[in-house]
Amino acid sequence: MQLKLTGITKRFGSLAALDGLSLELPAFNALAVIGPSGGGKTTLLRVIGGLTTPDAGELEIDREQVGFDDESLLTHRRRIGTVFQAYNLFPHLSALENITLPLEKVHGFAPDAARAEAEALLARFQLSQHGDKKPAQLSGGQQQRVAIARAMAIRPRFLLLDEPTSALDPEMTAEVLDIIGELRREGRDLIMATHHMGFARTVADQCIFVCDGEIAEAGPATELFGNPQSEKLRNFLAKTLKY
Ligand SMILES: Nc1ncnc2c1ncn2[C@@H]1O[C@H](COP(=O)(O)OP(=O)(O)OP(=O)(O)O)[C@@H](O)[C@H]1O
Ligand SMILES: [Mg+2]
Numbered sequence: 001m002q003l004k005l006t007g008i009t010k011r012f013g014s015l016a017a018l019d020g021l022s023l024e025l026p027a028f029n030a031l032a033v034i035g036p037s038g039g040g041k042t043t044l045l046r047v048i049g050g051l052t053t054p055d056a057g058e059l060e061i062d063r064e065q066v067g068f069d070d071e072s073l074l075t076h077r078r079r080i081g082t083v084f085q086a087y088n089l090f091p092h093l094s095a096l097e098n099i100t101l102p103l104e105k106v107h108g109f110a111p112d113a114a115r116a117e118a119e120a121l122l123a124r125f126q127l128s129q130h131g132d133k134k135p136a137q138l139s140g141g142q143q144q145r146v147a148i149a150r151a152m153a154i155r156p157r158f159l160l161l162d163e164p165t166s167a168l169d170p171e172m173t174a175e176v177l178d179i180i181g182e183l184r185r186e187g188r189d190l191i192m193a194t195h196h197m198g199f200a201r202t203v204a205d206q207c208i209f210v211c212d213g214e215i216a217e218a219g220p221a222t223e224l225f226g227n228p229q230s231e232k233l234r235n236f237l238a239k240t241l242k243y
Helices: 041-048 070-078 095-105 111-124 140-153 170-185 197-203 221-226 231-240
Strands: 003-012 015-025 030-034 056-061 080-083 158-162 190-193 206-211 214-220
Touching (some): 015 041, 015 056, 015 206, 015 214, 030 197, 041 056, 041 158, 041 190, 070 080, 080 140, 095 111, 095 140, 111 140, 140 158, 170 190, 170 197, 197 221, 206 221, 206 231, 214 221, 214 231
Parallel strands (some): 030 190, 030 206, 080 158, 158 190
Antiparallel strands (some): 003 015, 003 056
């Protein structure tokens, strides 16, 4: 996929969460967004996903300019499979209904077709016996797998993942990262904020280091991890790789 950001700025009061970000990636498959807490990763992913409108700047995906009017944003959002840090699912719906509801209500699937699609995805992610459970009856890892299944159900142009494992213990983290790695190997494009540097390094072909609302470093993942240029990134990697 292609991504171009030009002068993307987002302010919350006097704070510039994104301070004129520019980036041009003509062709990539997986972009890892790394950086310290509060640096702007989530805000950036929300702008890319059409969930936050920037105060200034331009966004281009697959050589199409994304308009920031309500209508364009809605169309844009519907084409992306989004998975957030935690609590993605509707708590009052079963795992199966969490997948069928958006398919029916947003994407115009007939109930039978939505159900067939949802069942196939639950089977694929080893969740068949959990389809009738509510999120509270599922483990955190299972919940995130349902969230990924739901994101995949709409056949998105790419997946947008914001620290999908941050609320999980190590075993469930591995389970969810395995699935994301598998989707990547199947050729699914993705943009993902993660604190798992080892995973970012193996799965991503491109990486950006977002810090203080700026892209402090950008390039092939192997270069950012193998040969960090800035003091900031060297310090960050030293800290995150310490434990
Ligand atoms: N809705 C909001 N209202 C006010 N300030 C916000 C809002 N969302 C984010 N911020 C601020 O913008 C900055 C960037 O936040 P953001 O969530 O993008 O960071 P992050 O890199 O995703 O951090 P983390 O790794 O902790 O998830 C932070 O200082 C945060 O407090
Ligand atoms: Mg965040």
